Amino acid sequence: MAKSTQLIDNEVFRAYATYTGIVLLKMMLMSLITAYFRITRKAFVNPEDTASFGKGESAKKFLRTDPDVERVRRGHLNDLENIVPFVGIGLLYALSGPELSTALLHFRIFVGARIFHTFAYLIPLPQPGRGLSWAVGYSVTFSMAYRVLKTAWLL
Amino acid sequence: MAKSTQLIDNEVFRAYATYTGIVLLKMMLMSLITAYFRITRKAFVNPEDTASFGKGESAKKFLRTDPDVERVRRGHLNDLENIVPFVGIGLLYALSGPELSTALLHFRIFVGARIFHTFAYLIPLPQPGRGLSWAVGYSVTFSMAYRVLKTAWLL
Amino acid sequence: MAKSTQLIDNEVFRAYATYTGIVLLKMMLMSLITAYFRITRKAFVNPEDTASFGKGESAKKFLRTDPDVERVRRGHLNDLENIVPFVGIGLLYALSGPELSTALLHFRIFVGARIFHTFAYLIPLPQPGRGLSWAVGYSVTFSMAYRVLKTAWLL
Secondary structure, eight states: HHHHEEEHHHHHHHHHHHHHHHHHHHHHHHHHHHHHHHHHTTTBGGGGGGGGOSSHHHHHHSOOOHHHHHHHHHHHHHHHHHHHHHHHHHHHHHHTOOOHHHHHHHHHHHHHHHHHHHHHHHHTOOTHHHHHHHHHHHHHHHHHHHHHHHHHOOO | OOHHHHHHHHHHHHHHHHHHHHHHHHHHHHHHHHHHHHHHOOOOOGGGGGGOOOSTHHHHTBBBBBBBHHHHHHHHHHHHHHHHHHHHHHHHHHOOOHHHHHHHHHHHHHHHHHHHHHHHTTTOTTTTTHHHHHHHHHHHHHHHHHHHHHHHHHO | HHHHHHHSHHHHHHHHHHHHHHHHHHHHHHHHHHHHHHTTTOOOOSSGGGGGGGGHHHHHTTTTHHHHHHHHHHHHHHHHHHHHHHHHHHHHHHTTOOOOOHHHHHHHHHHHHHHHHHHHHHTTOOOOOOHHHHHHHHEEEEEEEHHHHHHHHOO
16 A cells, blocks of 8 residues: 555645546536536437326437537537546646646646636637637646656657 | 556556446447447448448448437546546546545446436436436546645645 | 556556557548538538628528538548457457457457548448448457456456
C-alpha cells in the first residue's frame, strides 16, 4: 500500500486527481441533463422507454427527436472527445514531474474552459464563445502532451 | 521496473486492473455485435462497405439504418459515457488507499451493473431494468469520486 | 516527487507515454478535420454557428448534414471506441512488467494500425483496408488485456 499512498501524497498528482474528478463529474452530469430533457420534452428513442405513456400509437408519438435533447447530447459527445485526451495525457503529464504552479495553471484553465463550454452550449451563448472555450481546453491538452512527449520520448 | 512491479503487487490496484480489464473488454464486444448486426441485417453507412454486394443501385439499398444496429450503437455510446468516468475515477480511487473489501464492493457492483445494462439494452428488458442498472453504476462512480476528492483535494 | 520521477524513468512506461501521447493527439486532430469540413462545406448543426452567414432563412440553409463531415465524425467516434480501451488497458499492461521489446511491438502495431485506419476512412480506401486495420488494433488491445488479467487477476 506504501506506494499508492505515496503517489496520492505527491502534490501535482493530488491536483490532477482533484481536477480530473471535477471534470469527469461535470461530464457525468450531462447524462442527468439529457434524462431531464427527455422526460420533460417527452422525447425518447427506445420503444420500451415510452411504455408508461400507454400502448401502441399513443406511446409511439413520444419516439421522436427534440432539439434540446440533441443539443445536450452534442455537448456530451464533445466532452467525451475532449475530456478523454485530458484525462489520459494529464495523468502522464502529472507523472512527468512538472512544477506544481505550472500544473495547477494547466488544470485550472482546462476545467474552467470546459465548464464555460457547457454553459455556452446549453444556454446557448452566441459564437465565438463556445468555439473559443473549446480552443482553450484543446490548447491546454496540447501543451501537456508536448511536455509528456519531450520528457518520455521513447519510440 | 521495481516501481511498476510494486504497483501491480498492491491488492486494490490488482482488483482495479481486473475489473477495468473486464469492463473494457465488455465495451469492446459492442463493436463486434454492431458488426454482426450490420452484416446479418445488411445495413451499412459507408458506400465502400457495400462494394461486395455489387455496384451502383444494387449496392445502394444496403446504405440504410436498421433498428437493431442503432440499438447496439446506443448501448456502445452509453458504455463510453459511463465506463470512461469509471476507468479514470477508479484509478484515482485505487491509488487513494481504500480498504480492499470496500474497493471490491465498488468494482463488483459497477461491473455487474454494466453487464446487466448491456443485456437490458439488447434483449431489451422492460423499463425500469435498464434505467436502474444505469443508476447503480452511476452511483458507484459517484461514491468513488467522493472519496478521491476528499482524499486528494488540492484546488 | 521521487515516485513520479521513477515511474516516468521506467522504459516501458516511457514507451507507453510516448505512444499514448501520439495516438491521443491523432484522435484530437479529428476535431480540427471536422471543423475544416464544416467550414468549407458550410454544413453546421447549431443555429448559433451560422449567425455570421446572415439572419433567418439565408443562414438556415447551412444547417444541414454533409457526407464528408459525417465521415470524419464516424472516424472520430471509432477512435473513441478503440483508443479509450487502448489507453486504459495499455496503462495496466505497462505496469504489469512486460519486456520492453514486447511492449514496443504492441504499442507500435496499435498506433500504426489506428493511423492507417484514419487514412483508410478519410480517403476512403476500398475495403477490407479499413476493416483489417481496425481488427489489428483490436487484437493488440485484446493481447494486452490478456496479460493484464493473467498478471493482476483478483476478482
